[in-house]
Amino acid sequence: MQIFKEKEALKSTLEGLRSDGKIIGLVPTMGALHEGHFSLVKRAALECDRVVVSIFVNPTQFDNPEDLEKYPRTLEKDLELLQQAEENLIVFVPTANELYGQAVVSEHFNFGGLEKVMEGRYRNGHFDGVGTVIKLLFETIRPHKAFFGEKDFQQLQIIRKLSENLQLPVEIVGCPILREDSGLARSSRNERLSEQHREKAAFIYQTLLKSRELFGTKSAEYITQWVKEQFKNHPFLKLEYFEIANTKTLQTINHKTKGNQYRAFIAAYAGDVRLIDNMPLNN
Numbered sequence: 001m002q003i004f005k006e007k008e009a010l011k012s013t014l015e016g017l018r019s020d021g022k023i024i025g026l027v028p029t030m031g032a033l034h035e036g037h038f039s040l041v042k043r044a045a046l047e048c049d050r051v052v053v054s055i056f057v058n059p060t061q062f063d064n065p066e067d068l069e070k071y072p073r074t075l076e077k078d079l080e081l082l083q084q085a086e087e088n089l090i091v092f093v094p095t096a097n098e099l100y101g102q103a104v105v106s107e108h109f110n111f112g113g114l115e116k117v118m119e120g121r122y123r124n125g126h127f128d129g130v131g132t133v134i135k136l137l138f139e140t141i142r143p144h145k146a147f148f149g150e151k152d153f154q155q156l157q158i159i160r161k162l163s164e165n166l167q168l169p170v171e172i173v174g175c176p177i178l179r180e181d182s183g184l185a186r187s188s189r190n191e192r193l194s195e196q197h198r199e200k201a202a203f204i205y206q207t208l209l210k211s212r213e214l215f216g217t218k219s220a221e222y223i224t225q226w227v228k229e230q231f232k233n234h235p236f237l238k239l240e241y242f243e244i245a246n247t248k249t250l251q252t253i254n255h256k257t258k259g260n261q262y263r264a265f266i267a268a269y270a271g272d273v274r275l276i277d278n279m280p281l282n283n
Helices: 007-019 035-047 065-070 075-085 096-100 126-141 150-165 188-192 195-200 202-215 220-232
Strands: 002-004 024-029 050-055 089-092 145-149 171-175 237-246 262-270 273-280
Touching: 002 007, 007 024, 007 050, 007 089, 007 126, 024 035, 024 126, 035 050, 035 075, 035 145, 035 171, 050 075, 050 126, 075 089, 089 126, 096 126, 126 150, 145 150, 150 171, 150 262, 150 273, 188 273, 195 202, 195 262, 202 220, 202 237, 202 262, 202 273, 220 237, 220 262
Parallel strands: 002 089, 024 050, 024 145, 050 089, 145 171
Antiparallel strands: 237 262, 262 273
């Protein structure tokens, strides 16, 4: 396993691999690695000759300074786990100034409205931060393929739009959500949950399952109101939003239209930990 902290040294190594015709994959992470991340690494290793895993807690995508401060940082443990997972990995662990330069600020992007709904409505500037860091990583690493989990489905669609807008020669690969035995979507934030909150948070997944079942016979409005009622008096979870949206446009729907794909999106707090999840409602 090779570890790089500086962009130029990484670029030089990757250029040599690229000249030899190697396919380069990228798995961007913010560290605190879990099985969901490793499923992306394994998928990338199957499809690419060399895999770069970036570990960087990106400050510009946090609208809440307290959330940034509390975000788990476990670099030493992460590197040990990556060493065990795949022998031939390249790991990129830049500082903010190394990646951004002196000014650690976001660019502004137009993602055609994808950035204005759901997470974008509740997290000011979040997707400008995401777009900026992914653009910087893509420019530095120039991967042939980049792998992202569908737990952050809105982010996945925005990165696809970023790649399209900038005409970047990178294939964006979405990978299925990996879940704990309870159904809770794996997330670095889960490590901040108390044992009780972690157990109760499985209710989010159970709600999504029931929503998918109801989607066959009930309207989107009915399901949305039903979900709100389920969370209304929940002693451990507080619903931030639940929306049924068009999978492609991410726009909330009032009624279903034949031929379109739909997905349920949810954000909820378990204590002070914010959790998100989503699920396709029709195939």
